[in-house]
Amino acid sequence: MAHGEVRAVNTARVAEALADARSSGDALRLVSGGAWLDANRPVRASSRLELAENRGITAYEPGDLTITARAGTTLREVADTVGAARQWLPLDPYGTDHATVGAIVATGSSGPLATGYGTPRDMTLGCEFVSGSGLVVQAGGRVVKNVAGFDLVRLVTGSWGSLGAITEVTLRLRALPQRDVTIALPLDAGAGAAGIRSLAPLPAAAELLSPRLSERLGFGGVEVLLVRLTGSELAVNAQRSALAALGGAARDEEVDRWAALRAADDHAAAIVRISTLPSELPRTWKLACALTASFTGAWCSAQPVRGVVRLVFPKPGEGDLQWERDLAARLAALTSERMRAIFERLPAALWTTLAPSALGDGLSRGIKERFDPGSILNPGIWGEPA
Amino acid sequence: MELIERLEQVVGARRVLRRRSELVTYAADGLPSYNKLPSLGVFPGTREELLSVVRVLAEANVAFVARGAGTGLSGGALADGVVLLGLNRLSRIISIDAENGLAVVEPGVVNAALTRAASVHGLHYAPDPSSQAACTIGGNVAENAGGPHCLKYGVTLNHVVACTVALPSGEIATLGCASGEADGLDLLGAFVGSEGCFGVALDVTVKLSRDPQSVRTMLADFMSMDDAAQSVSSVIATGIIPAALEMMDNPTIRAVEASIYAAGYPTDAAAVLLIELDGAEAGLAEEAALIASICMAHGAREVRVASDPAERARLWQGRKKAFGAMGRISPHLVVQDAVVPRTKLPAILERIAEIGARHRVKVCNVFHAGDGNLHPNIPYDAGDADETARVHLAMGEIMRACVAAGGTITGEHGIGIDKLDYMEDLFSADTLSAMCALRDVFDPDRRSNPGKVVPLHSCREWRMAKSAQ
Numbered sequence: 001m002a003h004g005e006v007r008a009v010n011t012a013r014v015a016e017a018l019a020d021a022r023s024s025g026d027a028l029r030l031v032s033g034g035a036w037l038d039a040n041r042p043v044r045a046s047s048r049l050e051l052a053e054n055r056g057i058t059a060y061e062p063g064d065l066t067i068t069a070r071a072g073t074t075l076r077e078v079a080d081t082v083g084a085a086r087q088w089l090p091l092d093p094y095g096t097d098h099a100t101v102g103a104i105v106a107t108g109s110s111g112p113l114a115t116g117y118g119t120p121r122d123m124t125l126g127c128e129f130v131s132g133s134g135l136v137v138q139a140g141g142r143v144v145k146n147v148a149g150f151d152l153v154r155l156v157t158g159s160w161g162s163l164g165a166i167t168e169v170t171l172r173l174r175a176l177p178q179r180d181v182t183i184a185l186p187l188d189a190g191a192g193a194a195g196i197r198s199l200a201p202l203p204a205a206a207e208l209l210s211p212r213l214s215e216r217l218g219f220g221g222v223e224v225l226l227v228r229l230t231g232s233e234l235a236v237n238a239q240r241s242a243l244a245a246l247g248g249a250a251r252d253e254e255v256d257r258w259a260a261l262r263a264a265d266d267h268a269a270a271i272v273r274i275s276t277l278p279s280e281l282p283r284t285w286k287l288a289c290a291l292t293a294s295f296t297g298a299w300c301s302a303q304p305v306r307g308v309v310r311l312v313f314p315k316p317g318e319g320d321l322q323w324e325r326d327l328a329a330r331l332a333a334l335t336s337e338r339m340r341a342i343f344e345r346l347p348a349a350l351w352t353t354l355a356p357s358a359l360g361d362g363l364s365r366g367i368k369e370r371f372d373p374g375s376i377l378n379p380g381i382w383g384e385p386a
Numbered sequence: 387m388e389l390i391e392r393l394e395q396v397v398g399a400r401r402v403l404r405r406r407s408e409l410v411t412y413a414a415d416g417l418p419s420y421n422k423l424p425s426l427g428v429f430p431g432t433r434e435e436l437l438s439v440v441r442v443l444a445e446a447n448v449a450f451v452a453r454g455a456g457t458g459l460s461g462g463a464l465a466d467g468v469v470l471l472g473l474n475r476l477s478r479i480i481s482i483d484a485e486n487g488l489a490v491v492e493p494g495v496v497n498a499a500l501t502r503a504a505s506v507h508g509l510h511y512a513p514d515p516s517s518q519a520a521c522t523i524g525g526n527v528a529e530n531a532g533g534p535h536c537l538k539y540g541v542t543l544n545h546v547v548a549c550t551v552a553l554p555s556g557e558i559a560t561l562g563c564a565s566g567e568a569d570g571l572d573l574l575g576a577f578v579g580s581e582g583c584f585g586v587a588l589d590v591t592v593k594l595s596r597d598p599q600s601v602r603t604m605l606a607d608f609m610s611m612d613d614a615a616q617s618v619s620s621v622i623a624t625g626i627i628p629a630a631l632e633m634m635d636n637p638t639i640r641a642v643e644a645s646i647y648a649a650g651y652p653t654d655a656a657a658v659l660l661i662e663l664d665g666a667e668a669g670l671a672e673e674a675a676l677i678a679s680i681c682m683a684h685g686a687r688e689v690r691v692a693s694d695p696a697e698r699a700r701l702w703q704g705r706k707k708a709f710g711a712m713g714r715i716s717p718h719l720v721v722q723d724a725v726v727p728r729t730k731l732p733a734i735l736e737r738i739a740e741i742g743a744r745h746r747v748k749v750c751n752v753f754h755a756g757d758g759n760l761h762p763n764i765p766y767d768a769g770d771a772d773e774t775a776r777v778h779l780a781m782g783e784i785m786r787a788c789v790a791a792g793g794t795i796t797g798e799h800g801i802g803i804d805k806l807d808y809m810e811d812l813f814s815a816d817t818l819s820a821m822c823a824l825r826d827v828f829d830p831d832r833r834s835n836p837g838k839v840v841p842l843h844s845c846r847e848w849r850m851a852k853s854a855q
């Protein structure tokens with residue numbers, strides 16, 4: 001659908017592009033790495049605004065444990081820069097390290113490490129963005145604690161480019177842990193979920209893998225709890241013994257198991273995240289396993305500590321018309337009092353039946369109207385009417 | 387019917403205060419330098435009453451200010467000729483779900499009361515402002531309050547998962563959700579820290595954290611501020627995140643030791659660091675030894691480890707009551723709150739000392755050093771016009787020095803009315819306009835805590851709209 005393509009290498013250019021869009025009325029599809037444009041609701045836009053070339057580290061003082069980078073900087077570049085000072089950004093959203101920091105903050109993306117380190121909401125100290133209305137906003141700051149004024153950082157984090165184009169972000173860093181160990185435990189959801197939540201301190205990551213995902217990643221097709229422990233030698237050893245007490249023969253694994261897990265769903269046609277209370281996780285997990293087992297090639301994984309289950313459905317075979325209908329029917333039954341389904345990716349036709357709009361309330365609509373009155377930024381991403 | 391009568395119908399005549407003698411109790415918050423009388427005080431006792439009051443005020447188009455315990459340190463809860471909405475009677479803990487580590491509370495629940503109630507489950511509410519014995523969860527949410535243990539565990543924002551809010555219009559909005567993840571804009575994140583300007587929290591769902599297996603509390607004392615500040619940077623650089631890392635300078639130490647909260651701090655030290663480590667027992671002793679050796683390498687005279695819970699409590703009591711102890715030195719106290727990047731701590735402390743000396747005022751530093759969150763406080767006598775002027779000059783210079791160092795003007799106390807003047811030093815006109823735009827969505831008529839946080843003249847659009855009317 002995109003006709004034009006504009007490249008913006010700095011904030012001034014982004015502001016110009018937005019001003020042009022306001023006056024012409026041509027809506028913009030914001031694009032950084034472009035790896036995840038099929039996520040969230042379909043966008044109606046005639047032009048693309050390419051933001052990836054606005055990149056580079058703006059400020060990095062290791063002793064402050066913070067970094068400021070232009071939005072198009074990739075996770076890899078951040079890791080290389082801060083790794084030299086034995087620090088890291090403990091953020092591993094699905095996909096690859098080519099993901100850009102601007103898009104990660106814009107989408108609030110996270111991955112397995114969210115269990116121990118939180119999500120972009122917890123790590124973003126500040127950001128610069130150009131609002132659809134044309135304001136160049138410096139939200140938050142570069143310090144780790146800050147309550148000056150209303151929190152525009154949280155407003156923009158996870159807003160999917162619907163309020164503004166992010167041009168720079170400041171993130172909180174950590175020192176690299178002395179030890180970083182990955183362990184696979186053949187545990188079922190019931191034992192795994194309860195056991196892992198009682199571990200003190202909590203692990204850096206803990207993911208349950210369904211049999212199909214376990215097979216795919218080389219764990220032999222049985223349900224597995226994949227755990228990552230970070231910290232001092234002594235602390236990690238203590239955690240390891242606590243884990244061993246949960247049962248099952250623990251096996252040490254390579255750290256790049258995580259990269260494989262993050263990359264597993266490259267060509268998925270539908271991805272659904274279910275959010276539930278941790279105590280409900282075993283039940284929800286059973287349901288998710290049964291649901292994915294009935295679709296060819298589908299699988300699920302879960303973060304028992306956070307109460308999140310993720311269901312992944314690959315594209316069906318050529319000419320499989322029933323697939324979409326079946327999927328719609330099964331997914332529609334997912335939202336209940338006990339759990340909430342958040343759709344990350346869906347066949348375009350299913351959005352209107354499963355999750356028509358996330359701007360149902362007056363506050364969200366009001367914010368969209370104020371920050372992007374001309375609806376020039378990623379219109380449709382929240383399912384708002386044209 | 388008159389407004390007063392309608393409010394009395396909702397809450398009962400006893401719960402509507404209108405006499406000056408009754409209202410003076412609410413004329414100030416934790417900052418005694420401001421005094422403003424509300425037009426009325428209304429004290430609902432239930433959620434339904436609170437909601438009805440907000441609706442009556444909306445119909446009458448009357449402005450109001452929510453007030454929790456009134457311990458705020460930026461003048462945020464002051465009601466200047468408008469209705470004060472007292473929430474201290476809404477103090478019910480609605481539920482505790484120990485299995486999922488969640489609690490639902492009314493806004494007037496006192497912070498420490500929640501932790502007390504959770505303690506039977508081996509849980510606690512992590513954000514622990516030094517005022518925790520008095521301040522309320524509603525006030526904590528409004529200020530996005532921090533505390534010593536926020537270095538490791540995060541501030542209020544990181545511990546609130548949902549909130550039901552009465553918007554100033556009287557409508558109800560549910561922000562966030564108990565299980566955490568949601569589709570759509572982060573309205574909860576926008577509400578936390580909005581200083582009462584976005585409506586009134588009717589109930590709050592917070593996370594409860596498991597009590598740590600073990601704790602080590604240490605006191606390191608130094609003969610120079612700079613040595614203490616350098617130690618802070620070196621500790622942070624190890625990658626060990628202490629549960630708390632607090633610093634007190636000599637004037638603060640003396641004030642504490644002269645008070646009933648005397649904690650046994652060495653009164654001849656230039657500065658002490660109060661360092662706490664917690665977590666699994668395994669490895670904790672080694673981490674404590676490493677941190678002690680770092681302090682010694684930076685010239686500490688001694689690093690003392692609290693030998694039992696009583697000593698630990700005493701060390702903390704001195705820190706938590708430090709503002710109170712300073713308040714006893716002189717009739718008045720300016721409490722300040724600013725943040726600098728952590729590597730700038732040694733330089734900014736030197737600068738603050740220089741500014742204090744030049745203006746002949748006594749700066750007492752007691753602060754969350756691990757976060758770079760400073761509290762340079764100045765005891766003084768407001769009756770002395772010359773001294774008062776010097777105090778204000780010094781404070782202005784200190785704040786601008788923090789901003790120039792790449793910092794910010796408040797890390798936890800909020801803007802309220804006290805810091806309005808600094809907002810334009812920190813934020814661009816566009817950024818302030820964006821804040822105004824956000825506020826307009828929640829409170830288009832600016833009836834909820836009017837005149838706070840963003841200077842009115844910064845709100846271009848709003849000003850234009852009003853003048854057009």
Ligand SMILES: Cc1cc2nc3c(=O)[nH]c(=O)nc-3n(C[C@H](O)[C@H](O)[C@H](O)COP(=O)(O)OP(=O)(O)OC[C@H]3O[C@@H](n4cnc5c(N)ncnc54)[C@H](O)[C@@H]3O)c2cc1C
Binds near residue numbers: 030031033104
């Ligand atoms: C196969 C795959 C699966 C994924 N699964 C998940 C998942 O399950 N959960 C999860 O949290 N993340 C997931 N991600 C997301 C991911 O890790 C990153 O968020 C994403 O890769 C960002 O990289 P990008 O630069 O390519 O973004 P893009 O694809 O360019 O953009 C992603 C979105 O962000 C918007 N955007 C981009 N840049 C900006 C900007 N500067 N300002 C405002 N808006 C902007 C775009 O309009 C678009 O809607 C997945 C990614 C991939 C590739």
Ligand SMILES: Cc1cc2nc3c(=O)[nH]c(=O)nc-3n(C[C@H](O)[C@H](O)[C@H](O)COP(=O)(O)OP(=O)(O)OC[C@H]3O[C@@H](n4cnc5c(N)ncnc54)[C@H](O)[C@@H]3O)c2cc1C
Binds near residue numbers: 451517529587709
């Ligand atoms: C000795 C002392 C030590 C302190 N130490 C710390 C510290 O370590 N860390 C820290 O962060 N702060 C600290 N403070 C400041 C203060 O205690 C906090 O800001 C606290 O969160 C205020 O809570 P409160 O209930 O007293 O709120 P109040 O002072 O009554 O109100 C503060 C603001 O919150 C708004 N508000 C109150 N309730 C609601 C509600 N239900 N809905 C919407 N808005 C509401 C008010 O309108 C006002 O703007 C300290 C204060 C003192 C006096």
